[in-house]
Amino acid sequence: MSVCSLGDWLNLLALTALAGNLTQHDDYRVQSLAIGGVFIAKMLPAILLGPLAGVFADRFDRRLTMVTADVARFAVVLSIPFVQSYQWIIIATVLVECINLFWVPAKDATVPNLVPKEQLESANQLNLLVTYGTAPVAALLFAALSVVGDVATNVVPFMSGRDTTGIALTVNACAYLVSAFLIFTLRGIPRRDGAISTPSVLKQVVEGWRFVGGNRLVRGLIIGMLGAFAAGGAVVGVAKIYVEALGGGDAAYGVVFGAVFVGMALGMFFGPRLLRELSRRRLFGLAITVAGLVLVAIALVHNLVIVVMLTVVLGACAGISWIIGYTLIGLEVEDGLRGRTFSFLQSTARVTLLLVVAVANPLAAIYGVRRLDLGEVTYRFDGSNLVLLIGGALAITVGILALRHMDDRKGVSLSADLIAAVRGERFPTESPEHVPGLFLAFEGGEGSGKTTQSRLIAIWLRDQGFDVVQTREPGSTKVGMRLRAILLDAAERGLSARAEALLYAADRAEHVEKVIRPALYRGSLVITDRYVDSSLAYQGAGRALAPEDVSKINAWATGGLVPHLTVLIDTPPQVGLRRLGGAADRIESEPLEFHERVRKEFRALAAAAPERYLVVDGTLATEVITRQIQDRIRELLPDPVPRESEDSTGTMPAIRD
Numbered sequence: 001m002s003v004c005s006l007g008d009w010l011n012l013l014a015l016t017a018l019a020g021n022l023t024q025h026d027d028y029r030v031q032s033l034a035i036g037g038v039f040i041a042k043m044l045p046a047i048l049l050g051p052l053a054g055v056f057a058d059r060f061d062r063r064l065t066m067v068t069a070d071v072a073r074f075a076v077v078l079s080i081p082f083v084q085s086y087q088w089i090i091i092a093t094v095l096v097e098c099i100n101l102f103w104v105p106a107k108d109a110t111v112p113n114l115v116p117k118e119q120l121e122s123a124n125q126l127n128l129l130v131t132y133g134t135a136p137v138a139a140l141l142f143a144a145l146s147v148v149g150d151v152a153t154n155v156v157p158f159m160s161g162r163d164t165t166g167i168a169l170t171v172n173a174c175a176y177l178v179s180a181f182l183i184f185t186l187r188g189i190p191r192r193d194g195a196i197s198t199p200s201v202l203k204q205v206v207e208g209w210r211f212v213g214g215n216r217l218v219r220g221l222i223i224g225m226l227g228a229f230a231a232g233g234a235v236v237g238v239a240k241i242y243v244e245a246l247g248g249g250d251a252a253y254g255v256v257f258g259a260v261f262v263g264m265a266l267g268m269f270f271g272p273r274l275l276r277e278l279s280r281r282r283l284f285g286l287a288i289t290v291a292g293l294v295l296v297a298i299a300l301v302h303n304l305v306i307v308v309m310l311t312v313v314l315g316a317c318a319g320i321s322w323i324i325g326y327t328l329i330g331l332e333v334e335d336g337l338r339g340r341t342f343s344f345l346q347s348t349a350r351v352t353l354l355l356v357v358a359v360a361n362p363l364a365a366i367y368g369v370r371r372l373d374l375g376e377v378t379y380r381f382d383g384s385n386l387v388l389l390i391g392g393a394l395a396i397t398v399g400i401l402a403l404r405h406m407d408d409r410k411g412v413s414l415s416a417d418l419i420a421a422v423r424g425e426r427f428p429t430e431s432p433e434h435v436p437g438l439f440l441a442f443e444g445g446e447g448s449g450k451t452t453q454s455r456l457i458a459i460w461l462r463d464q465g466f467d468v469v470q471t472r473e474p475g476s477t478k479v480g481m482r483l484r485a486i487l488l489d490a491a492e493r494g495l496s497a498r499a500e501a502l503l504y505a506a507d508r509a510e511h512v513e514k515v516i517r518p519a520l521y522r523g524s525l526v527i528t529d530r531y532v533d534s535s536l537a538y539q540g541a542g543r544a545l546a547p548e549d550v551s552k553i554n555a556w557a558t559g560g561l562v563p564h565l566t567v568l569i570d571t572p573p574q575v576g577l578r579r580l581g582g583a584a585d586r587i588e589s590e591p592l593e594f595h596e597r598v599r600k601e602f603r604a605l606a607a608a609a610p611e612r613y614l615v616v617d618g619t620l621a622t623e624v625i626t627r628q629i630q631d632r633i634r635e636l637l638p639d640p641v642p643r644e645s646e647d648s649t650g651t652m653p654a655i656r657d
């Protein structure tokens with residue numbers, strides 16, 4: 001894998017350089033398009049033919065497949081320096097990529113046969129390391145071979161007039177031959193073992209979307225990683241013409257290319273260690289945002305040395321976000337879905353890269369070269385600068401979106417958090433209490449559907465084997481029942497607002513101490529129909545008591561116990577009140593404006609801490625609301641049953657009935 005990866009990177013560098021060299025006497029636009037064509041030729045076969053090649057790998061002898069593919073790659077790559085035409089570069093690139101499509105699945109299918117199960121993860125990490133770790137080696141090798149080529153064209157008669165990339169391509173071809181030999185001598189590869197099939201791209205996309213779309217964290221991670229990939233694609237796509245505009249040749253191109261990967265390796269290994277105390281989700285978004293800012297600087301600076309240094313920083317940021325994204329997906333996505341999530345990421349990353357490269361070079365070509373006259377100085381701004389600038393802006397946007405979408409430390413300023421992390425400390429916050437169980441609250445106005453939904457969710461969770469305690473306020477304890485009678489008795493006129501707030505708080509204190517906290521410490525899932533937010537909305541906004549006072553007495557009553565998630569079922573009071581049958585109780589019989597104020601306050605509470613709330617539209621059909629709540633709760637469960645498997649695991653229809 002190392003030898004092949006080295007060959008692959010060398011191939012990418014040499015072909016883009018050769019395409020640029022073959023068109024160097026043409027217009028700037030022609031050169032941009034020529035280089036872009038190489039990238040497109042490299043990407044297209046994987047997207048179009050990937051599933052077919054996967055089937056091939058399962059059907060035929062894998063060692064033979066890999067050896068044949070390596071020899072074929074050797075022959076095609078070796079022909080490129082001899083033919084020396086742009087058309088042949090494109091045809092040969094497509095051919096090599098088609099051959100790769102057979103080599104890669106054969107290799108992926110072989111690895112599990114060679115590595116013990118418990119070491120498979122380490123093997124996959126090693127895979128990542130050799131795939132990307134060989135890039136800087138290839139870049140250095142390419143730079144060195146370019147210098148050797150320059151000397152050889154002047155000294156060796158056979159080489160005179162030939163393109164210097166020929167040496168790199170010959171070394172690249174030989175790498176494939178070495179790989180063929182190594183694989184041929186590997187005795188551990190079974191002749192054909194079981195069926196390991198690559199799902200079709202379409203199936204991957206559908207399955208991946210279903211999961212990614214339903215999981216807030218994974219959605220944020222994938223968007224962030226694809227954004228970073230798109231920005232990186234913009235750099236790779238225009239790097240050659242950009243370096244040339246700065247006066248650098250093939251060697252400088254190799255150095256800039258290598259700088260990205262040196263930075264990536266540094267970022268992957270040292271970045272997460274440097275800011276150990278910073279929330280991983282924040283570090284992820286921050287790294288992408290900084291990468292975008294650096295890219296903007298690269299687009300505007302016209303000094304090759306500074307550009308190389310900035311490129312190392314850019315690579316480091318990309319490395320940090322890539323490794324954190326991978327680790328978070330590994331940690332947060334359950335085993336049965338992890339493979340599909342990664343493969344979804346891989347296929348969408350390819351499509352993104354193809355689109356970006358396909359757009360980047362034509363865009364650079366259309367823009368061409370422009371010069372700004374600034375008095376004495378003329379500032380050159382060409383298409384490659386424009387593409388890098390757009391890539392930077394895209395990364396900044398995606399980074400900020402990821403920060404907002406996935407932030408797990410709302411209310412703590414990012415700068416305070418960062419300064420504390422640089423000092424090796426963690427900035428303290430108020431967060432839900434650390435208990436073995438999970439605490440869920442359902443809130444909303446009269447008749448909004450809280451009782452209906454909390455019951456359905458309790459049944460769903462019990463179906464999955466969780467120990468669920470379903471409870472409500474007021475009235476879930478002996479004392480609470482008496483308080484409920486006083487509080488809701490329509491005949492109880494003239495109860496003061498403060499007494500009302502204190503009675504609700506008293507019921508809650510009893511409820512937390514006798515029911516909720518013991519259940520949470522037993523590890524149960526507690527679902528309460530109403531909690532503190534009801535007091536803030538009804539007594540705070542409805543009765544116009546000072547919200548700080550209501551908040552304080554309730555914090556004291558509950559000992560500061562905060563739900564992990566509050567589901568707000570948002571229903572207009574006219575709709576909710578109409579749903580209720582029977583005589584109205586003391587609170588239900590309040591005027592409509594009272595209930596409007598209550599609704600507004602509930603919504604404001606949710607908007608102030610969105611990470612701890614799910615707001616659902618209470619006018620939707622009951623099953624639709626249940627599904628939305630289930631999708632959000634699934635993210636919090638320690639070992640959730642995936643949505644797709646629920647039909648076969650929900651085994652207690654009697655309880656549901």
Ligand SMILES: Nc1ncnc2c1ncn2[C@@H]1O[C@H](COP(=O)(O)OP(=O)(O)OP(=O)(O)O)[C@@H](O)[C@H]1O
Nearest residue numbers: 445446447448449450451452453579618620621622
């Ligand atoms: N999504 C919905 N669409 C239509 N009707 C619903 C919906 N959800 C619940 N209902 C009906 O509305 C009525 C009130 O529902 P539910 O008791 O669940 O509300 P609630 O919020 O607990 O009310 P309250 O706060 O008064 O106890 C019930 O008859 C229930 O069947």
Ligand SMILES: Cc1cn([C@H]2C[C@H](O)[C@@H](COP(=O)(O)O)O2)c(=O)[nH]c1=O
Nearest residue numbers: 473474504530531534535538539587588
């Ligand atoms: C917890 C709590 C409740 N209320 C009000 C809201 C409702 O009108 C009733 C409870 O009735 P439900 O049918 O059980 O929902 O009490 C309140 O004003 N303040 C609170 O803290």
